[in-house]
Amino acid sequence: xxxxxxxxKFQVLKTGQSMTLQCAQDMNHNSMYWYRQxxxxxxxxxxxxxxxxxxxxxxxxxxxxxxxxxxxxxxxxLESAAPSQTSVYFCASSEPDRxxxxxxxxxxxxxxxxxx
Amino acid sequence: xxxxEQSPPDxxxxxxxxxxxxxxxSDSVNNLQWFHQNPWGQLINLFYIPSGTKQNGRLSATTxxxxxxxxxxxxxxxxxxxxxxxxxxxxxxxxxxxxxxxxLLVSP
Numbered sequence: 149x150x151x152x153x154x155x156x157k158f159q160v161l162k163t164g165q166s167m168t169l170q171c172a173q174d175m176n177h178n179s180m181y182w183y184r185q186x187x188x189x190x191x192x193x194x195x196x197x198x199x200x201x202x203x204x205x206x207x208x209x210x211x212x213x214x215x216x217x218x219x220x221x222x223x224x225x226l227e228s229a230a231p232s233q234t235s236v237y238f239c240a241s242s243e244p245d246r247x248x249x250x251x252x253x254x255x256x257x258x259x260x261x262x263x264x
Numbered sequence: 265x266x267x268x269e270q271s272p273p274d275x276x277x278x279x280x281x282x283x284x285x286x287x288x289x290s291d292s293v294n295n296l297q298w299f300h301q302n303p304w305g306q307l308i309n310l311f312y313i314p315s316g317t318k319q320n321g322r323l324s325a326t327t328x329x330x331x332x333x334x335x336x337x338x339x340x341x342x343x344x345x346x347x348x349x350x351x352x353x354x355x356x357x358x359x360x361x362x363x364x365x366x367x368l369l370v371s372p
């Protein structure tokens with residue numbers, strides 16, 4: 149039971165390059181999220197997907213796009229990377245239990261992205 | 265939006281000491297989680313605690329939702345407890361808002 153798996157773990161991009169960060173979960177969760185963590189700060193929500201086929205903007209969506217490919221997979225795309233997007237990116241998933249409102253989130257191991 | 269403040273920002277302990285970390289939030293929340301980010305950057309779930317008290321080994325947590333705070337207790341600290349402790353609250357359905365964390369260093 150791997151939980152939430154992200155690839156790659158590390159990536160260096162040149163300004164203007166594009167790339168996609170991959171995330172997959174094997175917990176059969178409905179909801180998935182992408183966060184970024186900048187040095188000395190907590191995590192900030194980029195985009196989330198409440199269920200397969202839906203996506204919504206979080207706190208810091210500019211410069212990113214997402215795709216909820218199926219229930220297991222949620223990808224984050226940088227179309228034209230900028231140095232300000234240097235950060236550690238975390239994917240998470242949760243299973244909202246509407247009867248008791250249990251929405252505990254579980255996180256992947258992170259992707260460390262550097263844009264030069 | 266909701267504000268989540270953690271204190272202290274930094275904490276240095278000798279191995280074996282006890283500590284209390286605090287999380288204050290500015291509005292009512294649905295749920296609250298505590299995480300430990302280890303020195304390798306991994307986020308580890310500690311507690312899912314919208315209210316009440318929970319214990320797991322040397323760690324325990326208490327959330328008083330009506331007074332908008334949560335406490336994380338670490339007893340008999342070990343060097344492996346080092347890292348950053350985050351509190352995160354749920355504002356609106358399914359959206360976790362993180363505090364800026366408490367950085368803990370436990371020295372032998």
